[in-house]
Amino acid sequence: MAMTMTGEVQLPASRDTVWAKLNDPATLKACIPGCEDLNMLSDHEFEAVAVNKIGPVKAKFKGRVTLSDLDPPNGYKISGQGDGGVAGFAKGGAVVSLTDKDGGTLLTYNVEAQIGGKLAQLGQRLINGAAKKMADQFFENFAAAVKG
Amino acid sequence: MSATGIGAAVRRKEDQRFITGKGHYTDDVSRPGQTFAYFVRSPHAHAKLHSIDVKAAAAMPGILAVLTGQDLAGDKIGNLICGWMIHSKDGSPMKMAPHPALAATKVCYVGDPVAVVIAETLAQAKDAAEKIAVDYEVLSAVTDPAKAKSAAQIHDVAPKNTIYEWHLGDSKATDAALAAAKHITRIDLTNNRLVPNAMEPRAALAEYDSGTDSLTLWNTSQNPHVARLVISAFVGMAPEHKLRVIAPDVGGGFGSKIFIYPEEVVCLWAARRVGRPVKWTSDRSEAFLADAHGRDHVTHAEMAFDGDGKITALKVKTIANLGGYMSTFSSSVPTYLYATLLSGQYAIPNIYCEVDAVYTNTVPVDAYRGAGRPEATFVVERLVEVGARELGLDPAELRKRNFIKSFPHQTPVIMAYDAGDYLASLKKAMELADVKGFGRRKRDAARHGKLRGLGYSTYIEACGIAPSQAVGSLGAGVGLWESAEVRVNPTGSVEVLTGCHQHGQGHETTFAQLVSERLGISIDQVSIVHGDTDKVQFGMGTYGSRSGAVGMSAIVKALDKVEAKAKKIAAHVMEAAEGDIEFRDGKFTVAGTDKSMAFGEVALAAYVGHKFPTQEIEPGLKEGAFYDPTNFTFPAGCHICEIEIDQETGETEVVSWTAVDDFGTLINPMIVEGQVHGGIAQGVGQAMIEQTVYDKDGQLLSGSYMDYAMPRAHNFPAFKVDTTETKCPSNPLGIKGCGEAGAIAAPAAVMNAITDALGTEKIEMPATSMAVWRALQTMNRNQVAAE
Numbered sequence: 025m026a027m028t029m030t031g032e033v034q035l036p037a038s039r040d041t042v043w044a045k046l047n048d049p050a051t052l053k054a055c056i057p058g059c060e061d062l063n064m065l066s067d068h069e070f071e072a073v074a075v076n077k078i079g080p081v082k083a084k085f086k087g088r089v090t091l092s093d094l095d096p097p098n099g100y101k102i103s104g105q106g107d108g109g110v111a112g113f114a115k116g117g118a119v120v121s122l123t124d125k126d127g128g129t130l131l132t133y134n135v136e137a138q139i140g141g142k143l144a145q146l147g148q149r150l151i152n153g154a155a156k157k158m159a160d161q162f163f164e165n166f167a168a169a170v171k172g
Numbered sequence: 173m174s175a176t177g178i179g180a181a182v183r184r185k186e187d188q189r190f191i192t193g194k195g196h197y198t199d200d201v202s203r204p205g206q207t208f209a210y211f212v213r214s215p216h217a218h219a220k221l222h223s224i225d226v227k228a229a230a231a232m233p234g235i236l237a238v239l240t241g242q243d244l245a246g247d248k249i250g251n252l253i254c255g256w257m258i259h260s261k262d263g264s265p266m267k268m269a270p271h272p273a274l275a276a277t278k279v280c281y282v283g284d285p286v287a288v289v290i291a292e293t294l295a296q297a298k299d300a301a302e303k304i305a306v307d308y309e310v311l312s313a314v315t316d317p318a319k320a321k322s323a324a325q326i327h328d329v330a331p332k333n334t335i336y337e338w339h340l341g342d343s344k345a346t347d348a349a350l351a352a353a354k355h356i357t358r359i360d361l362t363n364n365r366l367v368p369n370a371m372e373p374r375a376a377l378a379e380y381d382s383g384t385d386s387l388t389l390w391n392t393s394q395n396p397h398v399a400r401l402v403i404s405a406f407v408g409m410a411p412e413h414k415l416r417v418i419a420p421d422v423g424g425g426f427g428s429k430i431f432i433y434p435e436e437v438v439c440l441w442a443a444r445r446v447g448r449p450v451k452w453t454s455d456r457s458e459a460f461l462a463d464a465h466g467r468d469h470v471t472h473a474e475m476a477f478d479g480d481g482k483i484t485a486l487k488v489k490t491i492a493n494l495g496g497y498m499s500t501f502s503s504s505v506p507t508y509l510y511a512t513l514l515s516g517q518y519a520i521p522n523i524y525c526e527v528d529a530v531y532t533n534t535v536p537v538d539a540y541r542g543a544g545r546p547e548a549t550f551v552v553e554r555l556v557e558v559g560a561r562e563l564g565l566d567p568a569e570l571r572k573r574n575f576i577k578s579f580p581h582q583t584p585v586i587m588a589y590d591a592g593d594y595l596a597s598l599k600k601a602m603e604l605a606d607v608k609g610f611g612r613r614k615r616d617a618a619r620h621g622k623l624r625g626l627g628y629s630t631y632i633e634a635c636g637i638a639p640s641q642a643v644g645s646l647g648a649g650v651g652l653w654e655s656a657e658v659r660v661n662p663t664g665s666v667e668v669l670t671g672c673h674q675h676g677q678g679h680e681t682t683f684a685q686l687v688s689e690r691l692g693i694s695i696d697q698v699s700i701v702h703g704d705t706d707k708v709q710f711g712m713g714t715y716g717s718r719s720g721a722v723g724m725s726a727i728v729k730a731l732d733k734v735e736a737k738a739k740k741i742a743a744h745v746m747e748a749a750e751g752d753i754e755f756r757d758g759k760f761t762v763a764g765t766d767k768s769m770a771f772g773e774v775a776l777a778a779y780v781g782h783k784f785p786t787q788e789i790e791p792g793l794k795e796g797a798f799y800d801p802t803n804f805t806f807p808a809g810c811h812i813c814e815i816e817i818d819q820e821t822g823e824t825e826v827v828s829w830t831a832v833d834d835f836g837t838l839i840n841p842m843i844v845e846g847q848v849h850g851g852i853a854q855g856v857g858q859a860m861i862e863q864t865v866y867d868k869d870g871q872l873l874s875g876s877y878m879d880y881a882m883p884r885a886h887n888f889p890a891f892k893v894d895t896t897e898t899k900c901p902s903n904p905l906g907i908k909g910c911g912e913a914g915a916i917a918a919p920a921a922v923m924n925a926i927t928d929a930l931g932t933e934k935i936e937m938p939a940t941s942m943a944v945w946r947a948l949q950t951m952n953r954n955q956v957a958a959e
Binding site: 025026084107109110112113138139140141142143144145146148149 | 212213214215216217282298301302303304305457460461867869871872873875876878879
């Protein structure tokens with residue numbers, strides 16, 4: 025099933041700092057909720073493992089993530105596919121763009137994703153809420169990281 | 173009639189154990205050394221299966237085996253089959269694609285099993301399943317039957333995803349009648365896909381005995397002998413005499429437990445491989461993906477009328493969705509169980525029906541309560557109701573004008589109706605429903621801001637499935653007779669072995685009532701034995717409202733033989749001529765004398781063997797019979813539904829329900845009423861709330877009770893249930909069958925009532941409150957636009 029989500033966050037750091045952190049594996053690993061592992065495969069490609077729970081479905085997602093449409097320091101597209109084993113799968117991407125605002129940076133994101141298997145069967149009513157919560161948590165962590 | 177004989181509303185003997193938790197279901201069976209199976213299922217609707225890495229899973233604690241489709245093929249386990257051959261118009265056979273119990277090269281629906289983990293505990297099996305890595309190459313999927321022909325091809329054997337393009341009836345004559353018609357009513361209908369949801373989920377427990385090289389399977393089957401036959405003869409698991417299938421108490425089937433499924437095949441195979449018993453019990457979420465669904469038709473239909481409101485022709489074009497693979501009887505449901513009933517209760521001279529069956533990337537579709545007949549009734553009864561509205565005729569009047577009034581009646585679509593009185597059931601239902609007072613009730617409702625509608629459904633079904641030669645000529649792979657064995661014990665109690673299987677029908681009571689009636693003994697003296705291939709010689713199981721008409725007829729034949737032999741023995745014991753022995757109320761009497769023996773005394777004499785020549789008459793009292801019906805039976809009746817719609821919210825309530833059915837002889841009116849109630853509930857569920865939703869990628873979005881609405885008591889008023897009776901002439905008891913009637917009648921009655929209230933035909937099942945509200949909004953907009 026398809027899932028879309030858009031949002032924006034005001035970050036207390038310059039566009040260059042935000043851009044650098046968005047490309048830093050250590051920061052991403054620390055900020056992605058449930059992320060257990062994140063390894064760079066190349067400059068714009070990494071492998072990640074994250075454990076997430078959506079409603080009654082708990083899954084360990086393993087997936088490959090690619091950064092594309094890189095436009096430093098204005099934004100990129102982050103896309104990938106996560107295989108959650110018996111829980112199903114999630115795939116899709118987000119377009120992230122950065123603009124200067126109020127002495128900091130406004131980050132806007134546009135997510136389009138597909139989920140399948142048990143996640144879709146049992147979690148579809150909960151998926152938007154869960155995704156929003158995960159995004160909020162990510163940006164909360166990320167805001168702290170860029171500030172620090 | 174004895175107190176517990178035919179026609180007595182005896183309480184169900186089996187209920188004591190069911191309502192006190194003493195039932196014995198498959199999951200209650202545990203065997204020493206038992207292990208647990210957990211299936212890994214495809215999360216994709218359509219994908220190539222490149223590889224499955226099971227190494228990490230196999231190394232987990234407690235794992236005995238992790239098996240895939242490659243292993244299954246390596247062990248030469250055969251595919252599952254569809255047992256009813258349908259030929260296309262051009263004479264070509266249906267395109268049955270290989271259906272392995274575990275997918276090996278591609279997956280065809282979300283839920284298609286790709287691997288199984290066998291472990292010491294279920295938790296260990298589930299943990300290991302998390303470690304299995306499956307490499308899928310996702311392909312584009314199709315779920316809508318109307319789009320299947322132009323979608324990506326699912327099976328190599330079926331170009332355009334078409335299984336068959338079948339037809340029945342006279343195309344030319346029907347077209348000619350349509351061309352000459354005074355009026356034609358046209359309708360487009362969707363018969364929504366349903367998830368069966370029996371209360372007990374499916375389960376299987378398999379055990380291998382290496383000493384005898386034999387397998388035993390406990391499973392939730394409506395027809396254990398058929399399961400054994402298919403698993404032996406087609407899947408090739410074991411020779412028939414080396415496989416025992418036991419279906420103990422089964423908590424509801426509704427058709428979904430007729431079929432031979434991958435899981436039971438895999439459990440048998442795995443049990444032999446690991447040398448330990450293997451149990452699988454579906455959970456509810458799994459059942460949504462693993463149990464065959466029902467219905468899923470898209471239909472365009474046209475009905476022609478002459479100037480007197482007589483139906484002159486019916487033309488139907490249906491696309492039937494059979495899902496990702498052909499399930500066991502899937503091919504027969506939208507063909508010979510559907511198009512053959514399109515004459516309804518009406519004398520229609522010309523009928524032509526085309527059915528295209530297609531593969532889609534969805535759960536396989538097969539028989540579900542009514543199986544084809546609800547779909548046929550829905551087409552006919554919606555057309556008649558809409559036709560009446562278009563012609564400005566009262567819908568009851570239009571029906572009366574077209575009812576078949578003399579029997580036997582040969583329809584243009586194979587069936588020869590043997591008996592019925594459709595006017596009688598309509599009249600009685602109209603009186604009970606107080607149709608005369610409907611106008612007043614409608615005005616009252618309007619004062620409270622509600623729209624009230626009334627809908628009829630004068631349905632017919634073909635039950636008592638089925639005469640073997642007839643179904644054989646239509647493509648069935650088996651005969652559909654039934655067997656029975658009556659074992660009289662020396663003390664006069666009786667065991668009846670039947671090839672039928674009860675999973676909610678109450679056979680332990682109704683079959684015992686028949687014995688009580690015939691032998692004059694209490695039903696407490698009778699046990700019904702079923703569901704075990706080692707006890708019952710053979711049987712075709714229970715579906716298609718067949719157990720009364722076919723199964724009990726076999727018992728009657730066996731009882732006839734018991735009575736005949738007992739008379740011989742009684743004659744010797746009482747030193748009278750056999751011809752002078754009368755048997756009544758459980759007593760053998762020498763005619764014209766006061767000499768008599770109770771049934772139990774004759775039974776004892778039969779086993780003692782002292783007082784009759786055992787060279788001429790064998791000792792003992794046990795007789796068996798096979799009964800093959802000569803025709804289908806034709807239960808029919810009239811259901812009238814009244815609904816009220818809240819104009820502001822669309823909330824729709826069934827406020828009155830009247831059912832008058834002709835089931836022929838009733839063995840137990842209370843059980844019949846219960847069957848009618850359950851059937852109506854399922855039919856109303858289909859019409860108003862049950863909605864199976866796939867997204868365009870083939871993900872099942874209504875995959876749990878959070879999203880799939882099942883009917884509950886609050887959805888219904890108290891039903892007014894009554895009967896009329898014309899005996900079925902083709903079986904000795906005059907029984908027609910009652911198990912499916914409600915589910916067949918109800919959807920059309922609901923939709924006729926809702927469309928009557930709304931004043932538009934533009935609403936499809938399920939007519940949820942939201943769908944009704946939308947229909948109201950559309951009408952309001954159109955009205956505003958028109959003004």
